[in-house]
Amino acid sequence: MPSVEAVVTTPAGKASVLLVDDHALLRTGVANIINQEADLHVVAEAGNGVEAIEAWDRHRPDVTLLDLRMPVMEGVEVVQRLRERDPRARVIILTTYDTDGEISRALKAGAKAYVLKDIGADALIACIRDVLAGKTYLAPAAAAKLAEEVTRVQLTPRELATLRLLADGKANKEIASELGISERTVKTHLGHLFEKLGVTSRTEAVKVATRRGLVRLS
Amino acid sequence: MPSVEAVVTTPAGKASVLLVDDHALLRTGVANIINQEADLHVVAEAGNGVEAIEAWDRHRPDVTLLDLRMPVMEGVEVVQRLRERDPRARVIILTTYDTDGEISRALKAGAKAYVLKDIGADALIACIRDVLAGKTYLAPAAAAKLAEEVTRVQLTPRELATLRLLADGKANKEIASELGISERTVKTHLGHLFEKLGVTSRTEAVKVATRRGLVRLS
DNA sequence: GGCCGTCTACGACTTTTGGACGAGGCGGTC
DNA sequence: GACCGCCTCGTCCAAAAGTCGTAGACGGCC
Numbered sequence: 001m002p003s004v005e006a007v008v009t010t011p012a013g014k015a016s017v018l019l020v021d022d023h024a025l026l027r028t029g030v031a032n033i034i035n036q037e038a039d040l041h042v043v044a045e046a047g048n049g050v051e052a053i054e055a056w057d058r059h060r061p062d063v064t065l066l067d068l069r070m071p072v073m074e075g076v077e078v079v080q081r082l083r084e085r086d087p088r089a090r091v092i093i094l095t096t097y098d099t100d101g102e103i104s105r106a107l108k109a110g111a112k113a114y115v116l117k118d119i120g121a122d123a124l125i126a127c128i129r130d131v132l133a134g135k136t137y138l139a140p141a142a143a144a145k146l147a148e149e150v151t152r153v154q155l156t157p158r159e160l161a162t163l164r165l166l167a168d169g170k171a172n173k174e175i176a177s178e179l180g181i182s183e184r185t186v187k188t189h190l191g192h193l194f195e196k197l198g199v200t201s202r203t204e205a206v207k208v209a210t211r212r213g214l215v216r217l218s
Numbered sequence: 219m220p221s222v223e224a225v226v227t228t229p230a231g232k233a234s235v236l237l238v239d240d241h242a243l244l245r246t247g248v249a250n251i252i253n254q255e256a257d258l259h260v261v262a263e264a265g266n267g268v269e270a271i272e273a274w275d276r277h278r279p280d281v282t283l284l285d286l287r288m289p290v291m292e293g294v295e296v297v298q299r300l301r302e303r304d305p306r307a308r309v310i311i312l313t314t315y316d317t318d319g320e321i322s323r324a325l326k327a328g329a330k331a332y333v334l335k336d337i338g339a340d341a342l343i344a345c346i347r348d349v350l351a352g353k354t355y356l357a358p359a360a361a362a363k364l365a366e367e368v369t370r371v372q373l374t375p376r377e378l379a380t381l382r383l384l385a386d387g388k389a390n391k392e393i394a395s396e397l398g399i400s401e402r403t404v405k406t407h408l409g410h411l412f413e414k415l416g417v418t419s420r421t422e423a424v425k426v427a428t429r430r431g432l433v434r435l436s
Numbered sequence: 437g438g439c440c441g442t443c444t445a446c447g448a449c450t451t452t453t454g455g456a457c458g459a460g461g462c463g464g465t466c
Numbered sequence: 467g468a469c470c471g472c473c474t475c476g477t478c479c480a481a482a483a484g485t486c487g488t489a490g491a492c493g494g495c496c
Contacts, residue, residue, distance in 0.1 A: 022336055023314070023335040024337060025244070025247070025248065025312075025335050025337055026244055026247060028251055028339040029243070029251060032250040032251065033246055033250065096241070117243050117244060118240055120243070120246075121243065121246040156471085157472090158473065159472095167421075167425065169417065169419060169422025169424075169425045171419060171453090173452085181475085182475055182476085184474080184475050184476065185473070185475065188473080189473085190454080200454080201387060202454090203384065203387045204387030205387075206387075206421055206425070207385065208387070374442060375442090375443095376442080376444090377442095389483090390484095391482085399444070399445085402446065403445060406445080407443085408483085409485075418484080420483075
């Protein structure tokens with residue numbers, strides 16, 4: 001089952017790795033770790049999504065290590081774009097957070113693995129080799145979160161829009177105005193929102209929604 | 219949890235470094251970078267504050283690289299405890315965030331430098347040497363934030379307590395009960411809070427306070 | 437002593453919020 | 467056609483939230 005791809009264009013038969021993270025320090029550190037392996041080699045690094053796409057086009061790496069939280073272009077979008085270019089692109093999500101929604105979004109977008117940055121060097125190398133061998137890999141914490149997500153609340157588009165404005169501190173009247181609906185309808189959406197989140201007030205809703213990764217406070 | 223501390227003997231003449239971060243990957247990476255320098259050497263690593271204190275007692279490192287956000291014991295507290303043990307302890311804060319308040323709190327506690335993880339390897343080495351030479355170092359972004367902090371809102375203890383409960387989604391009545399004061403007084407505190415934060419509603423207050431690092435949503 | 441900031445507290449008022457009924461349109465599926 | 471989910475809107479109401487002004491107690495500071 002280890003389908004050794006012919007895509008390897010790296011010298012000396014080493015599998016090529018693209019490293020994408022907005023923290024230069026972590027990039028350097030991980031690059032060191034990877035380059036110590038005889039069969040792995042970092043061909044390029046990128047500090048944001050746009051650079052990542054460029055670097056990928058130029059180097060066509062066998063596997064890409066990608067942080068989700070980045071400036072300029074978000075990680076999930078990077079995954080999507082890479083897979084548009086080549087569905088065989090292998091992406092490992094390497095991030096600090098295991099927020100609700102992000103894991104499944106990344107996996108849906110086509111990521112092959114999801115690991116947290118508290119992973120050990122050995123485990124990371126093992127993960128890379130697994131992905132190169134065509135396997136997938138989920139950090140235990142990520143797997144647990146994923147299970148949670150399956151049972152997660154499903155918000156309708158309008159509810160989500162309302163929630164976003166709510167989390168921005170807007171009053172019902174303002175939300176109604178921005179969405180072009182009546183204040184009454186806003187209350188309806190809020191009511192459904194409260195029910196789904198299991199809360200009874202807007203402030204509590206913001207707290208729960210933030211914790212569950214449904215919105216991010218700007 | 220088993221200790222992640224790695225004990226290494228200090229070669230003579232090299233400055234010893236203690237590495238504290240809850241991300242094993244980053245520790246390994248940074249350790250690699252530091253150990254490539256002829257005059258620096260990582261003598262130990264720790265994954266949380268308690269381990270950090272233990273490791274420091276055992277090795278008495280020349281300098282400690284410390285993340286602020288950690289489980290078990292927070293970074294600022296670690297700084298304080300280390301300085302209680304030895305006021306000459308040199309601590310460099312190495313963190314992802316440049317949240318309001320944390321920079322000045324860390325510096326007040328006695329940290330010698332504050333750098334973000336998006337720093338380059340060279341700059342980090344330079345920072346360590348500066349601190350070893352008795353200098354202090356502030357990342358540009360951190361310096362800018364620090365300037366902001368000087369002009370930052372000063373909340374009274376009661377206002378802060380009210381804010382915390384507010385951010386937890388509590389109603390005025392609940393806040394009053396928990397603080398042992400009347401609901402009317404809660405409103406007074408909230409009014410002052412709104413004024414200081416420049417907002418007009420509780421939800422907005424939570425948003426602003428969160429963004430400015432005054433509270434953290436649990 | 438006087439001054440200032442903080443914490444506490446009160447009444448009365450307006451606005452906002454949240455809930456409780458209900459109800460029509462619209463685009464799907466069975 | 468019937469059913470269902472989503473979005474929309476209405477009124478009425480009680481509770482909560484937010485805004486006025488005022489003021490006593492306490493501690494620190496000049």
